[in-house]
Amino acid sequence: MDVRAARAALRVTALRAFGAGLACLALVLLPAVRARARTAAEPLDVRVDGGTVRGGVERGVIAFKGIPYAAPPVGVLRWAPPQPVKPWTGVRPARHFAPDCEQLPWPGDAAPLRVAFKEDCLYINVWRPRARSARGLPVMVWIYGGGFVDGGTSPAVYDGTEFARDGVVLVSFNYRLGNFGLFAFPALSRQSPGGPLGDYFFMDQIAALQWVRRNVASFGGDPQNVTIFGESAGGMSVNALLMSPLARGLFARAIIESGAGRDNVNPPKPLSGTADSAEAMGVRLARHLGVQGDGPEALAELRALPAAKVIDGLNLGTMDDDHTYTGSLVLDDRLYPGAPTKIYAAGGGARVPVMIGANTDEISRLKAPSFAALWSTFGADSAAARAAYDPDGRRTLQEVCDTAGGDQWMVEPARAIARTLSARGQRVYEYRFGYVATSLRNTQHGAAHASEIPFVFDTVVAHYGKKTSGADEAMARAMHAYWVAFARTGRPDPRGEPAWPEYHASTDQLMSFTDRGPVPEADPWKRRLDISERVAQRAGH
Numbered sequence: 001m002d003v004r005a006a007r008a009a010l011r012v013t014a015l016r017a018f019g020a021g022l023a024c025l026a027l028v029l030l031p032a033v034r035a036r037a038r039t040a041a042e043p044l045d046v047r048v049d050g051g052t053v054r055g056g057v058e059r060g061v062i063a064f065k066g067i068p069y070a071a072p073p074v075g076v077l078r079w080a081p082p083q084p085v086k087p088w089t090g091v092r093p094a095r096h097f098a099p100d101c102e103q104l105p106w107p108g109d110a111a112p113l114r115v116a117f118k119e120d121c122l123y124i125n126v127w128r129p130r131a132r133s134a135r136g137l138p139v140m141v142w143i144y145g146g147g148f149v150d151g152g153t154s155p156a157v158y159d160g161t162e163f164a165r166d167g168v169v170l171v172s173f174n175y176r177l178g179n180f181g182l183f184a185f186p187a188l189s190r191q192s193p194g195g196p197l198g199d200y201f202f203m204d205q206i207a208a209l210q211w212v213r214r215n216v217a218s219f220g221g222d223p224q225n226v227t228i229f230g231e232s233a234g235g236m237s238v239n240a241l242l243m244s245p246l247a248r249g250l251f252a253r254a255i256i257e258s259g260a261g262r263d264n265v266n267p268p269k270p271l272s273g274t275a276d277s278a279e280a281m282g283v284r285l286a287r288h289l290g291v292q293g294d295g296p297e298a299l300a301e302l303r304a305l306p307a308a309k310v311i312d313g314l315n316l317g318t319m320d321d322d323h324t325y326t327g328s329l330v331l332d333d334r335l336y337p338g339a340p341t342k343i344y345a346a347g348g349g350a351r352v353p354v355m356i357g358a359n360t361d362e363i364s365r366l367k368a369p370s371f372a373a374l375w376s377t378f379g380a381d382s383a384a385a386r387a388a389y390d391p392d393g394r395r396t397l398q399e400v401c402d403t404a405g406g407d408q409w410m411v412e413p414a415r416a417i418a419r420t421l422s423a424r425g426q427r428v429y430e431y432r433f434g435y436v437a438t439s440l441r442n443t444q445h446g447a448a449h450a451s452e453i454p455f456v457f458d459t460v461v462a463h464y465g466k467k468t469s470g471a472d473e474a475m476a477r478a479m480h481a482y483w484v485a486f487a488r489t490g491r492p493d494p495r496g497e498p499a500w501p502e503y504h505a506s507t508d509q510l511m512s513f514t515d516r517g518p519v520p521e522a523d524p525w526k527r528r529l530d531i532s533e534r535v536a537q538r539a540g541h
Contacts, residue, residue: 043132048215050085053094057130061164064126064219066098069211070204072120073176078303079183081196082122082207098123100152101177102307106316109146110450110463111155119180119307124173124208125153127160128219133167136222138487141212141251142172145232145258145450147316148201149178149325162458166484169221171212175204178314179285180307182326184271184278187299198271198278198330202240206335209241209250227253227487229355231453232363235259236329239340239417242349246334253490255483256356257456258363258449261413263339264541265365266328278330285324288312320365339541341413344420353490354421355483357431357510358414361446364405371397374404379538381531388528404532410449411525412532419505428503429492430510432523435475439467441515452513455479471515478518482511 045054048067055064070082077083100113101121129137140163144151153172160170175181181201189197196203213223228251230238235256241247242254272279283294289309291301302310314322329336337343368374371390374397378385389400411432418430433452436444437460454463458480460472481494492500492511498518501509508526512519523529 043220045091046218048218049211050092051088052091054091055126056095059161060130061161062128062130063160063164064094064128065096066123066125067092067094068098068122069124069173070122070207073122073180073200074119076303078119078180079185079188079200079299081200081203097125097154098174100154101174102180102311103150103152103177104311104313104315106146106150109150109316110448111144111146111151111157111453113152114154114156115152117152121152121174121176122204122207123153124171124211125160126216126219127164127170128221129164129167129169133220136217136225137167137169137220138484139169139171139212139216139221139223139226140483140487141209141226141228142170143175143205143228143230143234143237144172145230145234146177147319148181148233149314149319150316151177151233156462157454157457157459159457159459159462162480163484166480168484168487169216169219171208171216171221173205173208173211175201175208177201179310179312179325182278182330183282183285184326184330185282185286185299185302186272186279186294187296188282189272189279191296191299196246196332196334198326199240199332199335202237202244202335205237205241206244206246206250209247213250224252225487226251227255229255229257229456229483230259231257231450232259240329240336242352242354243337243340243343244335248350251350251352253353253486254350254355255486256354256414256417257452258358258410259356259414260409261340261417262409262536262541263342264536264539265409268329268331268336268338269326270331278326281324281326285312285326288324341416341420341541344417344424347424349421351424351426353427353429353486354418355429355431355486355492356414356418357433358406358410359447359449359452360432360434361402361444361448362406362410363449364402364409366401366405366408368397368401371400374401378531378535381534385531388531404528407525407528407532408536412529412536415523415529416533416536418503422503422505427490429486429500430503430523431500431513432510432525433479433513435479435513435515437464437467437472438469439464447513452479455513456483475513475517479513482518 053067055062068085097115099116099118099121102119163170184198216223236259238254238256269278291298375382418428422428434447454460455476458476460476461468482492485494486492500511508523
């Protein structure tokens with residue numbers, strides 16, 4: 001055999017040996033590969049209260065949707081505190097949103113629902129990173145807004161994917177709304193003497209946070225590192241949870257987005273004892289729905305009414321003119337003891353790090369028939385208000401009402417809470433959101449109420465679609481990074497972004513999210529807000 005033939009024979013022998021080795025190696029490694037495949041699949045099945053649920057991989061993260069955190073609040077459980085879930089057998093699919101809570105959707109809602117709505121709605125959703133972490137991950141729990149009459153977890157702008165991609169376990173949940181979530185009745189009070197009454201949406205929220213405390217470790221989250229955050233009614237809910245002794249210890253940090261704070265709009269109602277108490281409003285609603293009396297028989301009739309009849313046309317567009325809806329929160333030392341500005345000033349509320357702020361074109365309910373009537377509402381500050389809000393006399397009455405009303409209802413109360421909490425030693429960070437999406441800048445000159453949400457969630461494409469610009473996406477990445485950093489450490493200090501100064505009244509510094517990006521600065525609205533503060537103090541708010 002010549003050298004060339006010998007080399008060819010050796011090559012064939014070597015290849016055969018290599019192939020045999022690969023086959024042997026495959027036989028050795030196959031069980032390990034299968035084991036790893038099983039290990040990767042196993043986290044899709046998670047044991048929670050009631051049984052096992054199975055999530056699914058979505059856009060590179062794992063999502064679990066529609067997990068029950070309480071029993072359906074129907075029948076005799078309509079207007080009852082949330083009860084434990086009924087256990088199930090086998091594996092419960094958790095790939096799709098459960099129904100949002102019963103409501104009449106408002107056509108103008110910036111976060112439209114994507115699922116049906118039912119009274120059986122106490123469900124929770126969890127997004128988490130696909131890769132397991134050796135340490136428990138920070139947890140963020142989202143509480144949606146909607147005036148306590150509309151809203152849900154299904155809107156696309158509330159998708160938790162980007163939080164999960166950034167190493168956060170994101171949780172959202174439904175809570176009862178409208179006449180299902182806010183209702184009092186004499187028979188209920190007699191049935192549960194001494195029990196929590198009226199604010200059923202807060203009871204749901206506490207039950208959801210208790211579920212998170214018990215179960216979030218199964219999803220890789222750290223139950224000791226939970227941040228609650230919410231907007232509008234969700235921000236008001238965060239304030240309520242900060243004040244509620246029933247929520248104490250269920251979270252470590254809080255973010256309040258446009259959550260008001262004073263009782264200058266819709267002051268809370270007592271449970272009973274006055275003509276406009278929560279119980280009196282409940283009796284009025286019952287009569288309006290054709291149910292007479294206030295005893296157990298009347299309560300049974302009310303609980304048997306179809307859900308659509310109980311809604312009675314109530315939503316964000318009709319609530320201000322609905323004279324049978326309780327409307328205001330019900331005073332209860334365990335759920336909602338009073339206006340946050342007053343409770344915090346008296347030393348109440350959880351002492352945890354807080355982020356708080358509002359937008360530059362906030363929601364307002366201030367109305368006046370003329371400029372003279374408007375300026376008179378400022379009392380001793382009428383001249384100062386005119387100089388601050390309409391110095392050259394070129395603004396319309398509606399424009400000034402909107403600006404001053406937004407200050408009074410949302411912007412100044414956020415500053416007041418920041419000042420109070422900071423003065424007592426809490427770490428507080430204030431923000432002002434003024435970024436306007438590029439597609440709206442020709443028609444909109446300030447950031448509308450709730451417009452920060454798709455930037456916080458980094459879901460601007462879901463909200464603005466093809467009109468989303470590179471600048472919009474850059475702002476979303478930056479704002480989202482601040483929220484994630486705060487959830488991780490209690491300090492909004494993401495790498496590569498401007499430093500966000502801690503709030504102190506002496507410096508009055510906040511983070512402004514502007515069309516030029518995040519800008520730390522002394523509050524440019526101090527003059528206006530000082531006026532609003534004096535007006536509120538004179539009125540006892």
